[in-house]
Amino acid sequence: MVRVMATGVFDLLHPGHVYFLEEAKKLGDELIVVVARDATAKRLKHEPFVPEHLRLQVVQALKPVDRAILGSPTDIYQTVVDLRPDIIALGYDQMWDEHEVEAEAARRGVKVKVVRLPEIPHDHLATKRLVERILERARTPEETTS
Secondary structure, three states: OOEEEEEEOOOOOOHHHHHHHHHHHOOOOEEEEEEOOHHHHHHHOOOOOOOHHHHHHHHHOOOOOOEEEEOOOOOHHHHHHHHOOOEEEEOOOOOOOHHHHHHHHHHOOOOOEEEEOOOOOOHHHOHHHHHHHHHHHHHOHHHHHO
């Protein structure tokens, strides 16, 4: 059985998230999704709009996901050590370097292959762009009717 691990914030779930998880699931038999803690998301990206326990609940409900868990609040590699995945799926825009992740996992006793997934066709619906569009519409109320 090939265990795949995917990670992310999954704030304001959108089609790009679903695409990412569907592609990650294709890499193996079991997909475990690690949802970033609020503090981790804030440190690496932005403060989430949706609290971690609710983001976890939504991700767990998605069809490709076999199991969803919250990541470690202090050491992102601890989850890799605990889960011992065969593959880690990275989104095309995730900041991690594949070789560095593989090397750090190996240093901690976990042999894992890191796969960078292709660009998401729905990138214009990414969280940041959705928020920008919502704010733009909020500034120009006449556009909300179109």
